[in-house]
Amino acid sequence: MKRIAVLTGGGDAPGLNAVIRAVVKTAVNDFGCDVFGVRDGYDGFLAQGGVFPLDLAAVRGILPRGGTILGTANRGNPFARKVMRGGKEVVLDISGDLVAAIKKLKLDAVVVIGGDGTLRVSMELCERGVPVVGVPKTIDNDVGGTEITFGFDTALMIATEALDRLHTTAESHHRVMVLELMGRDAGFIALHSGVSGGADVILIPEIPFKFEAVIQKVRQRVERGSHFSLIAVSEGAKPAGGRQVFSRGGDAVYVARLGGIGQDVAQYVDSQGFESRVTVLGHIQRGGSPTAFDRWLATRYGAAAVRTAAAGGFGRMVALRNAQVIDIPLSEALAVPKRVDVDGDAVRTARGIGISFGDE
Numbered sequence: 001m002k003r004i005a006v007l008t009g010g011g012d013a014p015g016l017n018a019v020i021r022a023v024v025k026t027a028v029n030d031f032g033c034d035v036f037g038v039r040d041g042y043d044g045f046l047a048q049g050g051v052f053p054l055d056l057a058a059v060r061g062i063l064p065r066g067g068t069i070l071g072t073a074n075r076g077n078p079f080a081r082k083v084m085r086g087g088k089e090v091v092l093d094i095s096g097d098l099v100a101a102i103k104k105l106k107l108d109a110v111v112v113i114g115g116d117g118t119l120r121v122s123m124e125l126c127e128r129g130v131p132v133v134g135v136p137k138t139i140d141n142d143v144g145g146t147e148i149t150f151g152f153d154t155a156l157m158i159a160t161e162a163l164d165r166l167h168t169t170a171e172s173h174h175r176v177m178v179l180e181l182m183g184r185d186a187g188f189i190a191l192h193s194g195v196s197g198g199a200d201v202i203l204i205p206e207i208p209f210k211f212e213a214v215i216q217k218v219r220q221r222v223e224r225g226s227h228f229s230l231i232a233v234s235e236g237a238k239p240a241g242g243r244q245v246f247s248r249g250g251d252a253v254y255v256a257r258l259g260g261i262g263q264d265v266a267q268y269v270d271s272q273g274f275e276s277r278v279t280v281l282g283h284i285q286r287g288g289s290p291t292a293f294d295r296w297l298a299t300r301y302g303a304a305a306v307r308t309a310a311a312g313g314f315g316r317m318v319a320l321r322n323a324q325v326i327d328i329p330l331s332e333a334l335a336v337p338k339r340v341d342v343d344g345d346a347v348r349t350a351r352g353i354g355i356s357f358g359d360e
């Protein structure tokens with residue numbers, strides 16, 4: 001292995017720079033490779049100056065830094081790309097140009113750090129001859145085949161701190177504070193931070209809720225002398241028989257943007273006579289410095305991705321299982337998206353300590 005490229009795709013997550021640093025250090029120190037950075041996801045392969053040398057000096061000091069020094073893109077799907085043709089917007093498959101551009105660089109491996117969208121594109125490119133190794137990234141923790149993605153722990157810490165802060169003001173004003181959290185169709189951020197931050201109600205996409213059940217919990221707390229409540233709502237949560245709430249629709253290129261369910265819950269709580277406020281934590285969950293755990297995991301993933309590439313493990317993804325970093329086929333990771341196990345110990349524990357999921 002002589003030439004290796006690294007890119008970051010999809011939404012950013014704390015720990016991306018730690019992976020990039022580990023890839024460069026391992027590739028240079030252990031394998032004597034030349035490493036190249038690719039700007040803004042796969043787009044960099046088609047852009048002027050989009051592929052550039054990354055040496056040890058280039059990754060100095062980036063371990064604790066949020067974001068990605070490479071830039072990223074979350075409309076980087078080369079199989080469906082919006083372009084202007086004759087004054088009109090059309091969606092084209094530009095994957096042929098992309099594969100040709102990558103092959104021209106004579107790379108021995110491309111380490112792709114991304115979530116399910118980027119990893120799916122990578123699997124298809126691998127089938128067309130691009131030597132890809134994947135690293136699972138996302139604050140949502142929804143990539144299959146791995147116990148955890150890097151970025152999740154940092155998001156969790158931020159969400160838990162937000163709940164702690166809302167707790168004191170909720171108590172002072174005798175209010176119901178609703179916190180809307182990210183996670184798309186997976187409720188991991190809301191569930192884990194809700195338990196860690198002492199939420200009274202947790203609403204997640206995997207468990208459709210009833211508004212009446214939410215208010216019943218709030219009322220029960222008041223009757224027991226607690227005149228405030230904390231509700232952690234996943235952006236993808238939906239009422240039983242109802243739909244998820246979106247702030248913007250999707251199309252062939254952009255996925256629809258979730259958002260607004262927190263406001264709906266707060267409005268309902270208010271309408272039932274309990275003063276309520278909503279906080280949408282948004283991209284605060286994705287920004288800033290990674291936790292020690294995310295730096296540790298990201299570093300192990302980056303180094304393992306280089307070792308996997310050196311062993312010719314293309315079309316594979318590094319993953320954490322039983323505290324060991326292993327590698328698995330991308331197809332296995334992407335076969336079933338990871339969701340909260342509604343019968344698992346985490347949900348059972350939450351129910352056991354009196355948290356309501358709004359379903360009973």
Ligand code: F6P
Nearest residue numbers: 011074138139140182183184258
């Ligand atoms: O997948 C990560 C994530 O932060 C989701 O939790 C959220 O729904 C989405 O990305 C937001 O995407 P964007 O940054 O494009 O608004």
